[in-house]
Amino acid sequence: MSEPSSPRPARGRPPRLDQARTVETALTLLNDSGLDALTMRRLAEAMGVQAGALYRYFATKGDLLTAMAERMVVGVCAPADGVGGADWSDRLAGLARALRRALLAHRDSARVFAGTHSTGPNTLxxxxxxxxxxxxxxxxxxxxxxxxxxxxxxxxxxxxxEQAALRPGDGSPADPDVLREAVASDGYPHLTAALPTLTEPDYEPHFEFGLALLVAGLRALRRPHHR
Known part of the structure; x- marks a missing residue:
């Protein structure tokens, strides 16, 4: 589907509004203030246009979020970690890592991405x-x-x-003392033993553990089909 043409600018002046620049501005606002503060009115103000002008490209805010999600995954379909000839499990894991990296590059990105169904070239x-x-x-x-x-x-x-565990504004992990105090006060011996892992601020080991489980499960359940 072709994109609508941009409004014709005055001679020598760039157009104030186009679809790509609108998405980039929305991503900037997202990174600055978070998803809850991203409104069509605030986006229009940042673009220097009336709010109604945005609806030329995005009929709803959901359409805008879908376009933002599509922009977030630019380049994610590249060969996984540069190992195009590697084992299928390494290539699949590489794609998962690339998706996570792309999402972590933007604040509240997983909330934006979840539930969108882009049919753009990056997602497809x-x-x-x-x-x-x-x-x-x-x-x-x-x-x-x-x-x-x-x-x-x-x-x-x-x-x-992972993103929900970050305090808005300062990027620091949520205070693990809250969980420690709750566990200690009511006597949960198994949780107490696991607290060093449960309160670990680095989420990458958690991600890699879950990804390894997923890949191992796929390997065990694989039913080869020779086309």
Missing amino acids: GFADAGIGVLRDAGFTDADAARALMAMVHFTVGHTLE
Whole structure:
């Protein structure tokens, strides 16, 4: 589907409004203030236009969020970690890591991305690359599709929790003392033993553990289909 043309600018002056610049401005506002503060009115003010002008490109805020999600995943469909000839599990894990990195580059990105259904080239390219890795490994078409969805849901869900654990504004991890005090006050011996891990501020080991479980499960359940 072709994009609507931009309003014709005065001679020698760039257009004040176009779809790409609107999305970039929305991402800047997202990074500065978070999703809850991102409104169509505030975006219009940042663009120097009337709020109604935005609806030329985005009929609803949901349409804007979908375009933002599409922009976030630029380049994610590139060969996973530069190992195009690696084992399928390494390539799939590389795509998951690339998606997480892309989302972590923007504040509240997982909230924006979750539930959007972009049909743009970045999103479709990522999905096609993931399913291609799995089909080449011998997964059936149906299993490849479901495996990709499981990987995406895990990655987005993990990133959602990771970003929710950050205090707005300063980027510091949530205070782990709250959990420590709650566990100690009521006597939970198993949680007490696991507290060093549960209160670990670095989420990458948690992500890698879950990703390894997902890949191991796919490997165990794989039903090769020779096309």
